[in-house]
Structures are given as structure tokens and as C-alpha cells.
Amino acid sequence: MSAALSVNPFLRLWSGYLRLVARRPALGQILPFVPLVALWAGVVEAGLFPRAFFPGPVDVVRSFVDLTWKGILPAYLEDSVVRLAVGAAAGILTGIPLGLLVGLNATAHRALWPILLFFQAIGDIAWLPLLIIWFGFGLETMTFVIVYTVLFPIVLNTVLGVRSIPLDMHRAAQSLGAPKWRIVAEVVIPGALPNIITGLRNGLGYGWRALIAAEMIVGTSGVGFMMFDARRAGSVVEILLGMIILGLLWYAVDALILAPLERATGRRWGLVAQ
Template sequence: MVAPTDGALDRAATRTPRRRLAVWLRRVTRTGAVRTLGPFVPIVVLWWLAAELEVFPAAFFVGPDAVLTEFLDLMRKGVLPGYLSDSLTRLAYGIGFGLLIGLPMGFLVAMSAWARRLTWPLLLFFQAIADIAWLPIVIVWFGFSLTAVTFVIVYTIVFPLVLAVVSGVEQVPQELVRAARSLGAGRFRVFVEVIVPGALPAVAGGIRTGLGYGWRALIAAEIIVGTSGVGFMMFDARRVGDVSEVFLGMIVLGVLWYAMDALVLAPFERATVERWGMVRQVEAGR
């Protein structure tokens, strides 16, 4: 057996701390906090540098410290919690009515040939009209009210959801439907036990997309129609020239949507695909 030389021992000794450091870095970078907040660190640093170096005039561009001060001030006064509560209430109304309308309509259009022939041109027509285009007539109809904002959110959610449901139903293999019918399943049982589970992955994706559109429609409606809410806060701050409040509103919107998507929508979509994604597995095995 050959004894290791002094040089080999020195190289092994230097490698060991490096390996430990590499293992530690891999473990740290795999944690949820680092993966979530890590990508934002360079953006915040660049933002801070741009503000400190006055790349843009201070009246038009503020740094993270000014936004943080504005956040603490609005929280202390209770202004920001009140605006957030109003925005989330409007969003909840819009989501509720949007799902109640979009899901049944989507399955009706997907399952009925006459309903599809009758409504498909209308769906494509209204899908092409942006939600903002409805705001002038909505103001005439409902005024500056919760109903006006809810109408815009529901309109924005319904059409992507209907199209996603139709796409999901079309992806269900007809072999599964025929197999269920050959085993004696009636139309209702085929719908509940074959069509709905097979379409759920696409439906989950449609809900996630529709709610994203609804969130943006909420802010746009609050800017134009609303008398409170985060969108109104940003528009009112622009009117008085408070740039830090505008920046704060943008950050709050991003944080809220990221939290909703990461904690609710993404797990829901992932769990739905894992639970009901057997249709794709069956197709892959053929």
C-alpha cells in the first residue's frame, strides 16, 4: 500500500472545505425562501443604485427606502389595509360570479353541438373585445359602483374559462367514453366520471389564466371607475405627484398576485393534473 504524499494530503485538505462550501450552497439555494426571493435581489440592488446615483430625476424615480417609508406610513394610518380590503372584496365577487357563469357555460358549449354552433362565433367576437373597452358603457349603466367593477372582472374571466373548458373536453379520448358506455354507464355518469375528470387539467389552467386576467382588469377598472382600492390609490397618487405611492401600489399588486398564484392557484393546478392527469397517461401508453 502506497502512502499518500504531502502534496496529495494538502490538495485533499483544500478540497474538503470547498466541497463543504459547495454542498452548503446547494442546500441553501434549494430552500424555498432563496428560490422565491433570490431573483428579486439583483433587481432591488439595481433599483437602489439607480435611485442613489440619480440616473433619473428624484421627482420621477424613488428608491426602495422611500417606498418602504411610504408603506409604513400608509399601514400606520390604515389607508393601505382599507384599499386592499376593497380590492380583494371586488376580486372575490368577480371570481365567484365568473366561475358560476364560465364553468357551466363551458361544459354546455363543449357537450352540445347546437350550443356550440350557436355561441362559438359570439365567444370569439366578445373574446376579442378588451375589458377596458366596456368601461365607458359600464359607467353609463352602473355608475362608479361595485357592480361596474364586478361586471368588468366577470367579463374578463368568463371567456378564457369557457374556451379552456371546451379545449379540455376535446382532449378526452373518445375511447374512454365508448368504454364507459359499453360498460353500461349513462350520459350523466359518463359526464361525471369521464368527461369532467379528463377535462380538469385544462380547466385548472383556464381558471389560473382567467383569474390572472381578472386581477389586471380589477386594477384597470379601479383606476378609471373606482373610488377606492389599490388601483385608485395609484391613480390618485399620480394626480398629486406622489411617485413613491405609485411604486408601492405596483409592488403590492405584484406581491399579492405572486402569493395568490404560488399558494393557491399553482398548487391547485398541480394537484389537479397529478390527480386527474390519467387521460394523458392513457394516451401516452397507446
């Protein structure tokens, strides 16, 4: 490399980008999509594929406005989000206590651990046929699938977290005079928290996919249903819209719920989750 002090224009541009991104990290997450969307629009405008088969960003935005105006999209979105929230809440409320029990009690661990692994392996979606027979095509089926999906990662990670707390910390709490239940409240739960949140992240990631699948297979509403319904009608635009909305929704869950939780626990304490 030469020692010349002149900098080529591309480097200037790049340095400008890096400085901007350093100052506003959010832009670093958004700007890379600009060339991608431009490329997408370019391919569509070039007419390489039939437009009905491969619509462009403008078509997707138009369909977004249209469906929002009609109120279909907001209603479906609400259905999906509520299902996910209810399922996640139920999964958390049963998963953490169960995880604590299995993590703290040797007998419970010996008896339940293989069963937990096995049921996790069966996978949520494989339950669908049986659930349809039990509950029909409805809300119960979907709720069951989501709770089931969210539950296992939380339980398994809680157990992992509880068992990774150093023995010395139990001893320290004991010797400082803490009774058993206080050790659980003050040592075990905070110590396992980073793992619990990792479990929540995995669980929501899987639960999210399960919800989409369930909505496609048994649904009568929701974003997954919208996409599958669009597929039946051959409307690629609405499928793409659904995919983009799913992606954005996950970003929102990540940025508003998961990331702050992780920041507040693991990173703050210097514990590394996972």
C-alpha cells in the first residue's frame, strides 16, 4: 500500500458509513436492506420472471396498504400476536417451576429428564393430527402447540442454569444463614436467569415457527393463515407481505423483550448466557 495521503472515494464513503453506524447503531441494522430491496426491485423491473409470480417491493407495499385499510391485516396480526403471547406466558409459568424442580431435586431429575428429552424430540408439529382429532380446527389446538413448543426449551435451559450454579454459592448462602427457600429465591433463580432467558429466546423462536405452521394447517385466521390462503389463491404478493411481517414482528419481539432482558441480566453480571 502506498503512503499517499489521498484516500480513494470509496474509502471515504465507507468511513462515512462506519461513523454513521457507530453513532446510530440502529441504522447499521436497516441500511444494508436498502441495496437488497433495490436489487429486488431491479430484478422485478427487468422482467426476468412474470410479475404475478415474483412481484416487486411496490406491489407488496400496495398490498400492505390495501389489507391494512380493509382491516384484515391488523386483525390477523392481532390474532397471531395474542396466540403467541398467551402461549408464551403459559409456557413460562409452567416451565420455570418445572425446571427448578428438575434442576434442584435429584430424584425428579432422574425420573423426568429422559421423558422431557423424549417429548421435546417429538416436536410440536407432530402433535397436530392428534390435536385436530381432539379439539378440531380451532384455538385450543393452536394454543396447545405453542405452549408445548415454548415449554421445553425453557424447562431444559432452566435445568441447565440451575445445575451450573457453583456449589460454593449454595454453601456461601447457607453459611450466611439463608434457609432453603431463600436460597432458591436469592441464589438459584438469579443464577439461572441468563439460561432461562436463553431458553425463552429459543422457545419463542420455535414457538413462532410452530404458530405459523399451525395457522397454515389448522388456522382460520392469523398471519400464517393469510399466507396459506394467499397461496391457495395464487397471490404471491400477500405471501411475501406475510413473510416480511413475520420477520419484522420477530425483530420487535427481539428488540423490545428479549434483548433488554439479556442486557439486564447476563451481560450486566458478566455471566455469559449459553
